[in-house]
Amino acid sequence: MIAVEKVSLAFGGVWALRDVSVRLDEGEVLGVVGPNGAGKSSLLNVISGFYKPKAGRVVYMGRDITHLPPHKRAKLGIGRTFQKTSEVFKHMTVLENVMLGAIAAQKESFLDFWGSMVWIKWAKKEVEVLRWAEEVIDFFELYAYRHKPVGSLPYGLQKKVDVARAFAGKPKVLLMDEPMSGLTREEREDVARYIIEMNHVFKLPIVLVEHDLGAVVDLARRVVVMSYGAVVAEGKPEAVLRDPAVQEVYMGKALARV
Amino acid sequence: MRRPWEGLKGDTFPKLLIERAEGKPGATALREKTLGVWRPHTWSDYLREVRSFAYGLLALGLKPGEHVAAVGFNRPFILFAQQAALALHGRSVGVYPDLLPEERAYWLDYTDVSIVVAEDQEQVDKILAVKSELPKLRAVVYWDERMMWRYRAKDVALLSWDDVVKAGAEIQSTDPDLFKKLAETTSPDDVCLILSTSGTTGRPKGVMLTYGNMLSMAKNLWEVDPVREDDEYISYLPFGWIGEQMMSLAVHMLVGFRINFVEEPETLWRDFREIAPHFMFGPARVYENFYSKIYELIEDAYGLDKAVFKWAVDVAMKKAELEMAKRPIPLTLKLQWWLAYLLAYRSVLDKLGLKRIRYAWVGGSFLGPDYLKFFRGMGVNLKRIWGMTEVSGIATVQRDGEVRPDAVGRPIANTEIKIAEDGEILVRTPAMMVGYYKRDDATAEAIRDGWLHTGDVGMFTEDGQLVYLGRMEDMQRLSDGTVFSALFIENMLKFSPYVKEALVYGEGRPHVVAILNINFETVSKWAEQRGIAYTSYQDLSQKPEIYKLLRDVVARVNESLPERIRIRRFTILFKEFHPDDGEMTRTRKLRRVFIHQRYGQLIEAMYTDAEEVEVAAPVKYEDGTVRSVTMSVKIVKL
Numbered sequence: 008m009i010a011v012e013k014v015s016l017a018f019g020g021v022w023a024l025r026d027v028s029v030r031l032d033e034g035e036v037l038g039v040v041g042p043n044g045a046g047k048s049s050l051l052n053v054i055s056g057f058y059k060p061k062a063g064r065v066v067y068m069g070r071d072i073t074h075l076p077p078h079k080r081a082k083l084g085i086g087r088t089f090q091k092t093s094e095v096f097k098h099m100t101v102l103e104n105v106m107l108g109a110i111a112a113q114k115e116s117f118l119d120f121w122g123s124m125v126w127i128k129w130a131k132k133e134v135e136v137l138r139w140a141e142e143v144i145d146f147f148e149l150y151a152y153r154h155k156p157v158g159s160l161p162y163g164l165q166k167k168v169d170v171a172r173a174f175a176g177k178p179k180v181l182l183m184d185e186p187m188s189g190l191t192r193e194e195r196e197d198v199a200r201y202i203i204e205m206n207h208v209f210k211l212p213i214v215l216v217e218h219d220l221g222a223v224v225d226l227a228r229r230v231v232v233m234s235y236g237a238v239v240a241e242g243k244p245e246a247v248l249r250d251p252a253v254q255e256v257y258m259g260k261a262l263a264r265v
Numbered sequence: 266m267r268r269p270w271e272g273l274k275g276d277t278f279p280k281l282l283i284e285r286a287e288g289k290p291g292a293t294a295l296r297e298k299t300l301g302v303w304r305p306h307t308w309s310d311y312l313r314e315v316r317s318f319a320y321g322l323l324a325l326g327l328k329p330g331e332h333v334a335a336v337g338f339n340r341p342f343i344l345f346a347q348q349a350a351l352a353l354h355g356r357s358v359g360v361y362p363d364l365l366p367e368e369r370a371y372w373l374d375y376t377d378v379s380i381v382v383a384e385d386q387e388q389v390d391k392i393l394a395v396k397s398e399l400p401k402l403r404a405v406v407y408w409d410e411r412m413m414w415r416y417r418a419k420d421v422a423l424l425s426w427d428d429v430v431k432a433g434a435e436i437q438s439t440d441p442d443l444f445k446k447l448a449e450t451t452s453p454d455d456v457c458l459i460l461s462t463s464g465t466t467g468r469p470k471g472v473m474l475t476y477g478n479m480l481s482m483a484k485n486l487w488e489v490d491p492v493r494e495d496d497e498y499i500s501y502l503p504f505g506w507i508g509e510q511m512m513s514l515a516v517h518m519l520v521g522f523r524i525n526f527v528e529e530p531e532t533l534w535r536d537f538r539e540i541a542p543h544f545m546f547g548p549a550r551v552y553e554n555f556y557s558k559i560y561e562l563i564e565d566a567y568g569l570d571k572a573v574f575k576w577a578v579d580v581a582m583k584k585a586e587l588e589m590a591k592r593p594i595p596l597t598l599k600l601q602w603w604l605a606y607l608l609a610y611r612s613v614l615d616k617l618g619l620k621r622i623r624y625a626w627v628g629g630s631f632l633g634p635d636y637l638k639f640f641r642g643m644g645v646n647l648k649r650i651w652g653m654t655e656v657s658g659i660a661t662v663q664r665d666g667e668v669r670p671d672a673v674g675r676p677i678a679n680t681e682i683k684i685a686e687d688g689e690i691l692v693r694t695p696a697m698m699v700g701y702y703k704r705d706d707a708t709a710e711a712i713r714d715g716w717l718h719t720g721d722v723g724m725f726t727e728d729g730q731l732v733y734l735g736r737m738e739d740m741q742r743l744s745d746g747t748v749f750s751a752l753f754i755e756n757m758l759k760f761s762p763y764v765k766e767a768l769v770y771g772e773g774r775p776h777v778v779a780i781l782n783i784n785f786e787t788v789s790k791w792a793e794q795r796g797i798a799y800t801s802y803q804d805l806s807q808k809p810e811i812y813k814l815l816r817d818v819v820a821r822v823n824e825s826l827p828e829r830i831r832i833r834r835f836t837i838l839f840k841e842f843h844p845d846d847g848e849m850t851r852t853r854k855l856r857r858v859f860i861h862q863r864y865g866q867l868i869e870a871m872y873t874d875a876e877e878v879e880v881a882a883p884v885k886y887e888d889g890t891v892r893s894v895t896m897s898v899k900i901v902k903l
Contacts, residue, residue, distance in 0.1 A: 102301075141300035151531035153301060200412070207414065 008033055008180055008212050009054060009085075014063030016049055016236075023049040024060070025236045031180065031214055036206050038227030038244065039216045042256060045233040047216040048090065051182045054214070055087050056080045068179075081111060086178025088169050090185045095169050097158030101149050104157055104168055105140045108175030140175055147171045147201065163194040170198070174205060181205065182214045187222055195222060202226055220257070224248065232256060268487070269494050269520045277476040278457065279315075279352040279448035281518040286312035294521070295341050298528040298536055306341060308521075311348075314341070316444045318426070319349035320433025323443075325380060325404050325422070329354035332377050332459065336360040336392075337384020339500045340526050342408040342426065344513060346382040347504075351457050352448040358471070359460040361505035361851045362388065363844070365885075370395035376459050376471050376702060377401055382426075385409035389416065389423070396421055453477035458514075459702055460507050460654050463629075463850050471702030472507075472654045482657035482696035483515040485678040489662050490624045496522040496543035497621075501533055506852065508546050508629060511658040534558065538618035545622060548629035550853050552636055552647065553759070555617060557786060560762050562616065564790050577609035581642025588641070589669050610643040619645050626650045626662065630854055631733070631752055633760040634670030641668065649673040651733050655717055656680075657696035661731050672730035682731060683716075689737060690723040691716040739857065741772040749777070749830040751857075757825070761818040762787045766842045766849075768860055769832070770868055776833040778871040780864065781815055782806075782841045788814070803839045807898065812837060816901055823903065833903055834871040838864075838880070839896045845885045871900055 009031040016024040024046045031037050039047050052058040054065055056077035064073040072080055095104055144150055147167055152160060157168050170186060186202070187195045199222060205211045217223045223230060224244040232240040232247055234256040240247050247253055273288075275281035285294070290309035297304055306314070327333065333350035335343040335357065347357040358376045360369070362384070369391060373381070379401055383389045389407050396402065396418070404422040406429050407413055416423060424432075436443065453476045461469035492498075498517075502509045513524055522543075527536035545551075563574050580601045587594050594602075614620040625640070628650035640647040651673035652659040660682065663674035676682050680694040697717050700708035711718050722734040734740065735752045742748050751769040758767040758779065766782035783806050791814065792799055799805035815837060823831040842848040848860055861868065863882065870878040881895040 138300065141302070145300055148529075150301070150528050204412065 008068065009214075010066040011050065011054065012064050012066065014050075014053055014060040014065065016046075016053060016058055016060045022236050023058075024053065026063070027233075027236070027238055028063075029231055029238065029241075031212055032229075034206070034210050034212055035229060036202065036213045036215055036227045038223035038230040039214060039233065040218070040220060040223050040230060041233035041239075044235075045256075046236040047233055048184055049236070050233070051087065051184050051214065051216055055085055055182055081176065081178075084177075084179030085182065086173040086176050086180065087182035088166075088173045088184060088186055090188060095157050095165055095172060097165075098156055100154050100156055101152045101160070101168050101171075102140060102144065102154060104172050105143050105149075105175045106136055108172035109136045109140045109143070109177075111176040139177075143171050143175045146174075146204070163190050163197075166190065166194075167198070167201075170201065178211070180212050180214070182216075184216050185218055186215070187217060187219050195219065199226060220248070266491060268484075270484070273519075275518075276453040276480065277351070277448075277451040277455065278348060278479075278514055278518050279451050282308075282312055282315060282348055282352075283445065283448055285518070285521055289521075292521070293523050294517075295344070295524050295526065297341055297526040298532070301528070303525070303539070311341075311344070314345040315348040315352065317430045317433060317437065318345050319352050319444050319447075320437040321426075321429030321431075322349055322353055322355070322380065322433070323436050324432035325406075325424075325429060327353055327355055327380060331355050331379045332358050333380045333382065334358040334360045334373060334376070334378045335382040335504065336362050337388050337408065338362060338530060339502070339504065339509070339513075340384065340408070342382070342384070343504050344524075346406075347514070350380075351451065352444060354447060354451060354455065356456055357458055359458065359505040359507075359510060361461075361503050363503075363851065364391075364505075365845060366391070366395050370398040371468065372461065373402065374399055375468075380404045380406065382406045382408065386412045386416075389413070393418060393421075393423075451476070453480070456699055458510060460510065461505065462654055462701075463852050463854060470704050470707055473699045473702050474654075474657055475699060478657045478696045478698060479511065479515040480519060481679065481694070482511065482659060482677075483519050485680060485694075485696070486516070486659050486662065487520065488678040489664060490544075490626075492516065492520055492522060492544050492624070494521050496520075496623075497525060497540050498522050498544060499525045499527065499537060499540055499542045501527055501530075502547060502551070503851075506629075507652075507654040507658045508548075512546055515657070534617075538616060541615075541618045541621045543621050544624040544626075546626040546628070546650075548852055549627055549632035549636075549756075550630065552625070552627055552632055552640065555619070556636060556639065557762060557784065558617065559613060561786060561790075562613075564787075574609050574613075577605035578639065578642075580605045581610065582635075582638045583642075585638040585642035589638070606644065614643060614645065622646060624648065626659070628652055628659065628673075629852055631756050633756040635760040637668070637670050651721075651723075651731055653719060653721075655698045655711065655719070656692055656694055657698070660692050660694060660696075663730070667728070667730065669726075669730070672726050672732045674731065675729050676731075684724060685718070687737075688722040688724065688734070690719045690721045690731070690733075692719060693717070741770070743771050743777070743829070744773055744775050745829075747829045754779070754822070754826065754830070754832070755855075757822045758818065761815075761821075763791065763814060763818060766855070768842070768855055768857070770861070771830070774872060776872075777830050778868065779819065779832045779835040780860075780867065781819075781835060781837050783811060783815070783837060785841075802841075803894070803896065806837050806839050807896070809899075812899055812901055816903070819901075819903060831903070834900055835903070836867065836871065836878075836898050836900050838882075839898060840882055840884060840894065846883065847885075867898070876900055 011029045014024055014027045041047050053060050064071055157165055186198050206213055230244045230247045231238055232253045239256055240250045240253045273284050275284045286308040291307050293305040294308045294311045295306040333355050335346035350357050358378050381392050383392055392405050406424050408426050410425050456473045457476050458474045459471040500513050525540045527533050584598055584602050622645050625645055625647040648663040648668050650659045651661045660680055661674040661676050683691050685691055693716050720737050722737050722740055724732050735750045739752050741751050754769045755767040758764050763784055764781055765784040768780040771777040785802050797810050819832050819835050844851050849855055867878055867880050877897050877899050879897045881893055883891050883893045885891045
């Protein structure tokens with residue numbers, strides 16, 4: 008599905024990614040874990056196109072997309088959610104946010120779509136968009152908040168709206184940047200449920216960047232562990248967790264030996 | 266007036282369904298909000314769904330006389346499943362969707378349910394959790410398939426609704442007339458529903474009701490308060506309750522209005538407003554919630570709006586009081602009322618979806634007189650009924666123009682009521698149950714000489730209305746012989762927006778005491794506005810300021826009580842009385858005996874000079890874990 012091949016990324020003199028290769032297979036949930044500053048978010052940003060790598064390339068469904076801008080990658084079906092909720096439109100309602108995501112799934116560009124609303128045949132399109140948006144709202148159980156401005160909702164719900172917005176764009180791949188950070192246990196379980204559902208029912212491959220090791224072990228079929236901008240381990244979650252190199256990353260040398 | 270069922274020959278639900286679907290196939294029977302839009306089901310859709318599921322039940326091997334239970338939040342599938350089982354000469358068992366595991370296991374086992382139709386994953390989980398205690402359960406069918414792909418079940422068939430329909434399609438194609446043949450041989454004397462008694466004491470019993478019972482009750486009620494074919498109704502109260510079965514099956518089949526199913530419990534307020542039903546029926550709690558909702562909205566309003574509303578409520582209460590006392594209303598009050606209507610009631614009723622209500626019946630539990638005044642004063646035709654599961658729901662209703670706060674109305678058509686020597690209310694009606702399921706002893710005790718002995722205490726007013734005084738076991742006697750109704754005092758306390766529940770006690774004691782639950786929504790707002798910091802319900806409930814707040818509430822109630830039965834001591838509990846902790850029934854009636862046992866020490870302390878006492882209470886969570894909480898509470902003297 009996606010292959011990141013020998014990618015390096017630097018900010019000034021700091022290497023954010025060094026010679027990183029990662030691949031995502033059809034239909035799988037790939038967990039990416041590692042301590043703060045390990046390069047997890049940078050990796051996502053390279054895939055979605057916010058950062059341009061210094062070396063290496065990103066291949067998406069057999070096509071080199073290293074030089075495509077982010078919005079073109081989104082059009083190709085790479086969706087993503089964000090660590091902070093600053094990416095949802097807080098003054099707009101939940102439904103409007105999800106509809107915006109759904110419009111992105113349309114073949115026409117944003118401007119064409121709104122510009123052509125004057126014609127009746129395009130009004131039909133709006134009905135389609137609304138219908139799909141409502142299905143997404145149902146899927147994420149957001150019905151009670153449909154007409155509430157996103158900014159007025161609790162943080163956990165705002166994050167959920169962000170996921171719903173990304174999902175409404177009918178992505179072929181979903182990149183999730185710490186969807187559980189800052190949530191309560193109950194909310195985390197809720198998010199886990201949606202990840203399983205999206206992956207299973209819609210066969211959606213997901214790259215899950217997450218701090219919460221336990222969650223990743225439960226959800227991902229394969230895990231990549233990063234540290235200081237490099238991949239230190241890769242494989243089945245249980246096996247990876249037993250890897251001394253990984254224990255060292257998480258607990259430091261001294262503890263790992265105990 | 267022309268009766269809406271004139272010309273219909275059907276005398277059972279399946280027969281009526283077929284007749285209606287053939288007579289007006291394109292008319293809307295049900296409406297369901299899904300994906301944000303109200304979607305209609307016509308009568309022919311209704312019949313088609315019932316028929317295809319009935320064939321599916323045949324494929325599952327459902328035999329005549331077997332029991333099916335449909336459980337979940339109110340959605341059309343519950344009606345489809347019930348009607349399908351009934352058409353095959355099966356019976357439908359009512360289940361409250363929030364029963365605790367052991368209650369659910371007991372109820373489904375006792376009623377011999379062989380197939381459960383569950384709404385979704387949550388309800389399936391709840392059934393599978395107690396499967397080992399249900400040897401007679403053969404199949405669990407689920408309506409909503411979400412997350413169900415992960416499930417494998419042992420010892421029980423676990424199928425989706427669509428699977429069942431598919432399995433039935435073959436029978437349907439080889440014998441397409443079978444459904445109709447079976448449905449048309451149902452008889453009015455067949456038992457169709459088994460519903461639980463409210464069970465304030467001990468295990469619930471299964472009340473067996475026939476089509477004849479249900480339909481006669483619906484007809485007799487219609488003679489008093491006719492509902493119309495083009496009315497809107499909202500179904501959201503549990504199908505385990507007779508009131509919902511009566512409206513959504515019996516009255517619906519007879520009259521043919523439109524039943525609306527809201528999207529989710531969380532969207533109820535919004536959906537209620539969108540439909541604005543023409544009639545509704547609910548226990549006191551429903552109206553208390555409307556009342557709290559109004560005050561929640563008003564609390565957030567600006568000062569001027571608040572002041573206007575306060576004045577408007579005064580006007581409403583005054584007008585309702587005069588009306589109910591059948592006294593003339595002065596012109597100035599009439600004018601004020603119209604002004605208040607334009608400024609306040611109109612928009613408040615519109616916001617709540619109560620603007621089109623022609624009848625709002627309240628029964629099942631006691632609604633404080635002030636609520637009645639409040640809603641009637643604003644123009645909602647709220648009236649009391651009295652009845653019970655054993656008489657298919659309603660036995661008395663207040664006629665328009667006869668509503669008064671202390672009575673529950675006169676018998677509906679073809680219904681006789683008399684009071685026994687000891688004050689017990691006796692009823693004779695064609696709607697009276699056949700008996701309790703597998704409890705002939707209890708049946709023989711309840712039905713004697715053709716009269717149902719209700720266990721309720723009552724008397725008649727001079728204008729022939731029944732006055733309900735309480736359950737026989739609720740009447741209490743102070744040590745000096747003064748008789749009082751704990752329920753009555755509790756309801757007066759509960760009219761305060763700050764009191765959610767109250768338990769009043771005094772049996773064999775020198776004076777009356779009360780245990781109160783605060784209403785967290787209103788009290789927390791009150792506290793916030795005064796800058797009182799709190800962390801949780803427990804913490805808030807024990808603040809000295811809150812004790813002071815409730816002391817004023819109790820003092821005001823005392824003013825309107827006779828000297829002898831005034832409340833002399835009260836305390837605030839640090840937790841709510843809750844059905845999950847066994848302190849209330851599912852219809853939210855207090856289980857007194859149980860509470861007296863659990864809080865015996867607390868009650869004892871209220872008859873001493875103690876000012877503080879330690880109370881231990883177990884709290885049960887929805888997953889069944891129990892945690893004991895110990896806290897000391899204050900005792901306030903009055």
